[in-house]
Amino acid sequence: MTVREVTPAVDADTLLAGAQFADAFCIEISDCNLDARRAAERMMARQPRWVEALLSLRNLLVAPLGLKTSGATPNVPRDMIGIFPVVSATPDRLIAGFNDHHLDFRIVVDVTAPGGVRQVTATTLVKTHNWLGRTYLAIIMPFHRLIVPALLRQVAA
Numbered sequence: 001m002t003v004r005e006v007t008p009a010v011d012a013d014t015l016l017a018g019a020q021f022a023d024a025f026c027i028e029i030s031d032c033n034l035d036a037r038r039a040a041e042r043m044m045a046r047q048p049r050w051v052e053a054l055l056s057l058r059n060l061l062v063a064p065l066g067l068k069t070s071g072a073t074p075n076v077p078r079d080m081i082g083i084f085p086v087v088s089a090t091p092d093r094l095i096a097g098f099n100d101h102h103l104d105f106r107i108v109v110d111v112t113a114p115g116g117v118r119q120v121t122a123t124t125l126v127k128t129h130n131w132l133g134r135t136y137l138a139i140i141m142p143f144h145r146l147i148v149p150a151l152l153r154q155v156a157a
Helices: 036-044 049-065 131-157
Strands: 003-006 021-029 084-089 093-099 103-111 118-128
Touching: 003 049, 003 131, 036 084, 036 093, 036 103, 036 131, 103 131, 118 131
Parallel strands: none
Antiparallel strands: 003 021, 021 118, 084 093, 093 103, 103 118
16 A cells, blocks of 8 residues: 655644644555544554664653653553544544643544545644754654654555
8 A cells, every 4th residue: 555645634723733844644545444543543553663663762862851752641541542642533533642841743643434445644743842842853854754654554454
């Protein structure tokens, strides 16, 4: 299955007011029963080893800078997809992400309505707060553009 980059088709101001970055990738699949939660679970539940290695390195490097390595918090039980707290979920759209001191982000997983071939779209929104957030975003962007399509391919697997 081919992953394509598409123009984000979300209302960024509603989902993350002031977002300075948005991108989206999509894939078509034949699973007519797939909803947004299941698509997000397929994306985040397991990751290719190279992605796991990159995330482990990222966590090691950013922890001393105060960046969160997960959206999980010990005192607040949350609905999680992988390391990301679920902000909201409907059968057609799941929004996950969290706010940090340096940047806020949302991952939006949309699935077209049931019937025939379905399209799964992963949209990323980021709002940076300071130079560290902007620097972090600039550094991870080349990896982000490889990781999101790899995760989307897992939806079709």
